[in-house]
Amino acid sequence: MNADPIDDYVAELTAALHGPARAKSRMVEEIRDGLVETVAAHTGEDLRYQRAFQAAVREFGTPVELVPSCQQELTIAQTRHTARALIRTVGFLVACWYLTWTVGHSRGWQLPTAVEILAAIATTAGTLAATALFATGALTRWMPVPDRLPLVVGWMGTTASVAMPFAALAFATSMPLASVWPLIVLAGGLTVASHAMLASSARACRECARLPIAGTT
Template sequence: MAGTGVIEDYVTGLSRTLRGPRRPKLDMITEARDSLLDSAEALESDGLRREEAERAAVQEFGTIREIAPGYQEELSKSAGRRLAALLFVTVPLTAIMWNVIWKVFPSAPTAYQDMPDWFIVVARGVDMLQMFIGLVGGLALLALGRGLRRIRRPRLVTRFLGVFVWAMLPVMLVSCGALMFGSQGSAGFSDFPPGAVASLVSYGIWVMQLYCAFRCLSITRRAPAPVVTA
């Protein structure tokens, strides 16, 4: 049975208060609405008018100020897990992809003879850095999963992950820019289709990571308000 407006106004206000990934947030709002409607129907069957039943159900459920912190904490965990999973999967795969590209690059390994002496050192440094980022993502994913029993403030894990990704951005940009500059002396790389595709894939993954990191920082910008108790 549809609500008269009391419940709908309540869940609309709750939705506007919460910040987080769309799907988990929608699931939370839907679950809250269904719970309120079930409670209202039970009260209505006990003799209350529909509007009175909805008001009583909302009062029993708790004010938005009371329940929003708990909901927001769950959304911050969800956002952190998404970014952690993205780093854990895509960063090592990107490193592997570029290793394969350079191995099949036309004239390789003779192509490396035309590159600066520092090229190999920087390339290996980028690979190690990518593996480190992937490792951090894996640890964060574990912390926001099974590790929740030991972590008192999972919101801080999510925020750290967002800061970490943005902190790594200038390092990766400078390193990858140096590699692109150093590879200019290798004839044919700019016309090598797999290399062009790999570059586009890398840029797309970077954009996804930065967007998710921005969302994590936005969601955890302020700590949830303390729960009000009677």
């Protein structure tokens, strides 16, 4: 039996698109449903299935024609996904390490300069991520998303994901280990897990930013 051309169409489109799995799956499923309905409508006009499929593709566009506009939407979705991950991760870890510092520091103890610098980098990235969420959300009512914003968010996420483990290490080695080691171990483990999650999302954001989208050549 010959393969269903709709399956081939969907497979080609799926392979060409990159972005958050849930958003991508929902987008492809919506396109598939629309294509199936259009093919069914043409089949009802007494066209053979293959000719009905070809007529439907002329209305929908080929996968190659659809990819730029679809990828533009997915790139924005990935940008927002990374920005949210950055905000959650940085906010949670700053609070976690602040709690450790509050419990374990002695009077007159100061944060090491390296920790302050690295924490400032991560916090600044989180603040910029919040701005990116606004720029890809409510602000789109009045102006388009800046072309370079996905790449900027991707690199912000990468920078923060690198800074946080180093800040955690510097912080842990400067603390009185005997008094707060359970908190240090817990915070360190959460930092490693958060680093992996944020680094993966940031890398995906940078990859999406390099893909052609509608309106570019």
